[in-house]
Amino acid sequence: MEADYIVVGAGSAGCVLAARLTEDPSVRVILIEAGGRDTNPLIHIPAGYMKLLDHRKLTWGYKTEPDPGTNGRAIAYPRGRVLGGSSSINGMIYIRSQPEDFDYWSQLGNRGWSWDDVRPFFDKAEHWNGPEAAAHGKGGPLQTSEIADMPPLCQAAIDAAGQIGVPFRADLNDLPHGLGDHIGWIQQTRRGRRRFSAAVSYLHPAAKRPNLHVVTDALVHRVLLDGKKAVGVEFARAGRIERATARREVILSAGAIGSPHILQLSGIGDPEHLQRVGIAPLHTLKGVGRNFQDHFIVRVAARVKDARSLNERSRGLGLMGEVLRYVLTGKGMLTYGASLLAASVKVLPESGTPDIQAMFAPGSYGPGPVRELDTAPGMTGGIWQMRPESRGYVEARSNRPGDAPHINPRYLDDERDRRAAIGGLRFLRRLFAAPALARFVVAETEPGAAVESDEALLAYARQAGTTVFHASCSCRMGSDPMAVVDDNLRVHGLAGLRVIDASVMPAVTSTNTNAPTIMIAEKGAFLLRSRANAA
Numbered sequence: 001m002e003a004d005y006i007v008v009g010a011g012s013a014g015c016v017l018a019a020r021l022t023e024d025p026s027v028r029v030i031l032i033e034a035g036g037r038d039t040n041p042l043i044h045i046p047a048g049y050m051k052l053l054d055h056r057k058l059t060w061g062y063k064t065e066p067d068p069g070t071n072g073r074a075i076a077y078p079r080g081r082v083l084g085g086s087s088s089i090n091g092m093i094y095i096r097s098q099p100e101d102f103d104y105w106s107q108l109g110n111r112g113w114s115w116d117d118v119r120p121f122f123d124k125a126e127h128w129n130g131p132e133a134a135a136h137g138k139g140g141p142l143q144t145s146e147i148a149d150m151p152p153l154c155q156a157a158i159d160a161a162g163q164i165g166v167p168f169r170a171d172l173n174d175l176p177h178g179l180g181d182h183i184g185w186i187q188q189t190r191r192g193r194r195r196f197s198a199a200v201s202y203l204h205p206a207a208k209r210p211n212l213h214v215v216t217d218a219l220v221h222r223v224l225l226d227g228k229k230a231v232g233v234e235f236a237r238a239g240r241i242e243r244a245t246a247r248r249e250v251i252l253s254a255g256a257i258g259s260p261h262i263l264q265l266s267g268i269g270d271p272e273h274l275q276r277v278g279i280a281p282l283h284t285l286k287g288v289g290r291n292f293q294d295h296f297i298v299r300v301a302a303r304v305k306d307a308r309s310l311n312e313r314s315r316g317l318g319l320m321g322e323v324l325r326y327v328l329t330g331k332g333m334l335t336y337g338a339s340l341l342a343a344s345v346k347v348l349p350e351s352g353t354p355d356i357q358a359m360f361a362p363g364s365y366g367p368g369p370v371r372e373l374d375t376a377p378g379m380t381g382g383i384w385q386m387r388p389e390s391r392g393y394v395e396a397r398s399n400r401p402g403d404a405p406h407i408n409p410r411y412l413d414d415e416r417d418r419r420a421a422i423g424g425l426r427f428l429r430r431l432f433a434a435p436a437l438a439r440f441v442v443a444e445t446e447p448g449a450a451v452e453s454d455e456a457l458l459a460y461a462r463q464a465g466t467t468v469f470h471a472s473c474s475c476r477m478g479s480d481p482m483a484v485v486d487d488n489l490r491v492h493g494l495a496g497l498r499v500i501d502a503s504v505m506p507a508v509t510s511t512n513t514n515a516p517t518i519m520i521a522e523k524g525a526f527l528l529r530s531r532a533n534a535a
Contacts (some may be wrong), residue, residue, distance in 0.1 A: 001242065006029075030244050060080075069462060071462045082199075086255070125140045128145075130145065156436045182354075230495070253499075256502050269284075283494060307362070343431075363380060425457050425461070
């Protein structure tokens with residue numbers, strides 16, 4: 001099996017790369033995915049994500065290591081294992097992030113990654129289904145849309161935010177430099193009644209091309225090296241070991257967990273770690289799997305009255321009505337994603353821009369990342385520190401490819417992150433206490449009125465907080481000794497090998513990471529094609 005490019009991982013980045021590279025009919029691409037086809041109907045119903053986060057077949061079933069930051073808890077860590085990757089199971093939130101995030105990447109020495117540099121690749125990816133807007137792209141594969149309908153409880157939250165000094169912003173992707181606190185409606189990777197994952201947007205149309213070969217249910221074991229050049233990959237499929245050879249380049253797009261793990265299994269990483277787990281070191285890059293970042297979400301929930309929440313709409317006659325509404329109109333709660341509103345606010349005095357992202361949903365849930373609606377009517381706000389200082393790691397635990405790696409984001413390891421969590425929880429309480437929302441509140445259920453001191457709020461965060469699914473930065477882009485790839489996404493010291501996915505972020509973007517990941521892949525495809533044209 002041979003091609004010009006081998007792309008490992010058919011998640012958000014891999015689907016973009018496979019589609020863009022095969023636009024040239026003279027280029028042959030092999031795309032290798034550990035999971036199967038995205039045929040499960042719950043993938044394509046937006047609200048179906050609630051049933052997918054712990055799906056045994058469609059996710060990797062990862063857990064984080066127990067850590068003092070989370071009171072010794074091992075947290076479920078869902079990552080998609082299916083065509084589309086995590087874009088097939090996520091909450092569909094489309095936010096490009098603060099422009100300062102990308103300017104910071106550039107300030108670290110990564111040429112071509114400032115906001116002005118990356119904005120065209122966001123635009124190239126997007127097809128915006130809302131009103132004409134300069135902040136959006138038209139004609140791209142990725143379908144994005146406004147919320148299909150806007151529940152009154154969410155409008156009350158917008159009004160409440162205004163009452164405490166957080167103004168409404170009509171477009172959360174129209175964020176000029178230096179913008180202060182604001183709240184607005186979430187935009188989604190959705191068109192009509194269907195989720196538009198990276199597989200639906202990019203891969204399905206491209207799969208019809210004869211120069212793209214998609215291999216599913218295949219676990220990549222390692223990158224094959226000839227000296228200091230990547231020449232292919234070894235993978236297992238249907239109980240057999242196979243090899244694929246790359247005439248030009250091997251591209252790892254297996255995500256912030258998979259890409260560093262594959263590099264380590266290939267003998268690329270910190271020699272001390274590799275030897276400890278029985279892997280022969282072939283190329284020293286001590287930063288592989290380091291600098292790992294994620295956002296850590298902590299929620300405040302309240303029982304409500306005199307307002308129709310998702311809780312009662314998801315059961316009995318209410319659910320039957322929602323199903324009919326979805327089928328007949330393509331609207332209603334079955335089109336909802338993980339949140340309907342987002343606020344960006346500053347809670348730390350030293351921050352120059354908003355440092356907390358606060359999400360709002362007109363429903364209340366049980367604990368943990370797997371979302372199960374409570375029986376009583378409720379509402380929920382969740383906050384995360386936009387630019388966490390804490391850094392963790394992804395490490396192969398053995399030389400066996402089927403063994404999940406050690407995953408530890410080291411949540412709340414940094415004092416600034418702890419202060420931000422406390423400040424964010426207090427912000428949500430102020431929001432819930434504002435007159436526009438307070439009239440609906442019966443009582444706070446999580447963490448509860450008795451949890452009041454900074455110490456108690458931090459203890460609650462450690463016990464109840466969880467992942468926002470924003471794994472990133474574990475193959476960091478840069479030029480220092482701990483960087484893994486350069487600003488052309490080439491692995492340092494090796495020819496013919498790149499990493500193109502969220503793992504290359506030098507620092508996690510301040511909001512949701514799916515839109516930036518797709519941008520990274522669009523830019524990565526441009527870099528690959530530019531190099532090929534120059535050769």
